[in-house]
Amino acid sequence: MSRLSTYALMAMKAGAGSRVLVPPLLRNQVFRRYWGASTVSMFGDQVSSVAIPLTAVLVLHARAYEMGVLTALQWLPSLLFGLHAGAWVDRRGKRRHAMILADIGRAVAFATIPLCYALHVLTFAQMCVVTFAAGSLSVLFTVSDGTLFVSIVESGEYVNGQSLIYGSRALSFLGGPSVGGLLVQALSGPYAIVVDALSFLGSAFQLGMIRPKEPPAADGEDGLTAGLRFIAAEPIVRASLTGVAVVNFFNLMFEALFMLYAVRNLDVHPGLLGAVIGAAAVGGILGSLLCKRLTDRLGAGLVYVAGCLVFTVPLALVPLATPGPGTLTLVMLFAACACSGFGVMVLDISIAAIFGVVIPDTMRSRVSGAFQSINYGTRPAGALLGGWLGSMLGLRPALWIAVAGGVFGSLLLVPSPLPRFRMPGLTGERH
Numbered sequence: 001m002s003r004l005s006t007y008a009l010m011a012m013k014a015g016a017g018s019r020v021l022v023p024p025l026l027r028n029q030v031f032r033r034y035w036g037a038s039t040v041s042m043f044g045d046q047v048s049s050v051a052i053p054l055t056a057v058l059v060l061h062a063r064a065y066e067m068g069v070l071t072a073l074q075w076l077p078s079l080l081f082g083l084h085a086g087a088w089v090d091r092r093g094k095r096r097h098a099m100i101l102a103d104i105g106r107a108v109a110f111a112t113i114p115l116c117y118a119l120h121v122l123t124f125a126q127m128c129v130v131t132f133a134a135g136s137l138s139v140l141f142t143v144s145d146g147t148l149f150v151s152i153v154e155s156g157e158y159v160n161g162q163s164l165i166y167g168s169r170a171l172s173f174l175g176g177p178s179v180g181g182l183l184v185q186a187l188s189g190p191y192a193i194v195v196d197a198l199s200f201l202g203s204a205f206q207l208g209m210i211r212p213k214e215p216p217a218a219d220g221e222d223g224l225t226a227g228l229r230f231i232a233a234e235p236i237v238r239a240s241l242t243g244v245a246v247v248n249f250f251n252l253m254f255e256a257l258f259m260l261y262a263v264r265n266l267d268v269h270p271g272l273l274g275a276v277i278g279a280a281a282v283g284g285i286l287g288s289l290l291c292k293r294l295t296d297r298l299g300a301g302l303v304y305v306a307g308c309l310v311f312t313v314p315l316a317l318v319p320l321a322t323p324g325p326g327t328l329t330l331v332m333l334f335a336a337c338a339c340s341g342f343g344v345m346v347l348d349i350s351i352a353a354i355f356g357v358v359i360p361d362t363m364r365s366r367v368s369g370a371f372q373s374i375n376y377g378t379r380p381a382g383a384l385l386g387g388w389l390g391s392m393l394g395l396r397p398a399l400w401i402a403v404a405g406g407v408f409g410s411l412l413l414v415p416s417p418l419p420r421f422r423m424p425g426l427t428g429e430r431h
Helices: 003-021 029-059 064-092 095-118 124-152 155-187 194-208 226-233 235-265 270-278 280-298 300-320 327-358 361-375 378-393 395-411
Strands: none
Touching: 029 064, 029 095, 029 124, 029 155, 029 194, 029 235, 029 270, 064 095, 064 124, 064 226, 064 235, 064 361, 064 378, 095 124, 095 194, 124 155, 124 327, 124 361, 155 280, 155 327, 226 235, 226 361, 235 270, 235 300, 235 327, 235 361, 235 378, 235 395, 270 280, 270 327, 280 300, 280 327, 300 327, 300 395, 378 395
């Protein structure tokens, strides 16, 4: 065999090996760009998830109740606009266009924070306005996203597709908070938010490069409450909403106080706090890799319910941690985030695949909007209650209440039809 033939054979083997390593869905250019848009946006989100609250704490010296208000404003738009956004998107169609509009709007909103900080006019009120505006645009993006996903991915690949999307989310958990914490420490919080603004522009660019065939627009005759009526009539979606709304109510109590507790009570520095939060990615990556295997063996519904419990129970390690920056405290914080990250990744992937099956395409945005309005609508109340309880009872007792409530919400799913649900593509029928 000639040297040229030998090199050609080696190149062919290398190409075949790379094709084996690359998941089949990522060989699809349309899905790859959609996945790329999600990936870059999620990384920016994780940077700002650290940078924004730390800006409030370190730059604007926010107190417990103010952190509750800031967290609540992120989710209040879901309660106010979820139904209307879902109905508007389904009637209008063109979900991809709505997502691009939301990305550009969020980029502009977040860019105002470092700009005003540079001009020495940044205030807590402006942080609240930007958070509310970005949350409103996120509602528009989210109610459109589910329909775009099923327009790109075949039904038999829903779990694989969601695993790739949420795998990117796990990787963003690994790098985003760590980078965010380091940027806050090196530059200050407001300048770290520039990364999130740029990520939204990157997402808009990627979405602008694809042209998937979307479902037709709905006729709009069902009215604004069509999504709510569907949820009430569909036991799988109704059960999920009941449990997860309670989980999210108490989880937002927890989130509103966690950073304040870690920085002020446990003396964790911003850079290290970003690494602690990034530990959720370790469990999240493992969850994204194992979710398909778990759902094949146990059923998507049972995996979802178990994921909710694994998400909520380990958070008890945070209020259990001894005040002070000791090694044991850091180990407990890392363990809480890693285990909880595994649970949230598994539950998010499995329920997204389940909803892809049980919700009709032409109803998807309206159901998503209605689901958000209740599920995410509980979050502002949870954040406000967390801030109030943190001020009245202290941060540690309030965190204990948040953990106990989250576990209770997960247990509500156990007697529901969800643990018996299996994906039709695996069983041939839905139980």
